Amino acid sequence: MLPQKKIWKALTDKNEMKSWYFTIRDFELEIGKEFDFYESCDGGKYLHRGRILEIIPNSKLKHSWSYPELSDAVTTVTWELQPENDGTLVTVTHENIEGFDDLGEIFSRASFTEGWNSIIGQSMKEYVEK
Template identity: 35%
Template structure:
């Protein structure tokens, strides 16, 4: 059965350029996302990182699939040693002095259902924290600190 993708939308009180830089600049990403060794917003660019829970860490294998500057960034999101393939898409909407971000994570149903860490509710919890709290705090702090 195909599940609906996970979608979260948030509006940030900063311009679209600041949000774009936050989601594409590896030095900024490490403050709110994951500490990536390398990242380039270029189609075909491959990157990996380790993340997960205290109980289990996963090697995330990703490849950028789409880039429209200041509008859209998408990349595959797979796990080393596990079947399944998903896609993470960030879409930015310029709303003048603010920016709406829509994150969609599709293909979650392709991951092993017997691993509780790979269930959709865990992705929902993780993305809600990453986008709603971590990125929000980073953008608010960086806009007030220059």
């Protein structure tokens, strides 16, 4: 099973992130730092913006999540890493998603849940286990 430090590095090192998550060129692991990236979905390309809100090394990363070109709504994403048996439990909590309700189905809670499950359960898992 995987140690927290390996998963933390995959989550917070921009060179590793691009292999399983998104290419975030301006990501810096420092409270208050903003970062931007684009993601293509359903024929559209969407600007994502975040700001680092909380860091507990090897345990917790909390950042804002917004689509500044589409909405004034700002949500919060919290990544938590906890020891579990011989491995690490990764939990992602995405709060205030209802702020994106007026943006359509691809910004719904169900869509985000599906996306996060895929990111953690497939992309991240496959990357850190190789």
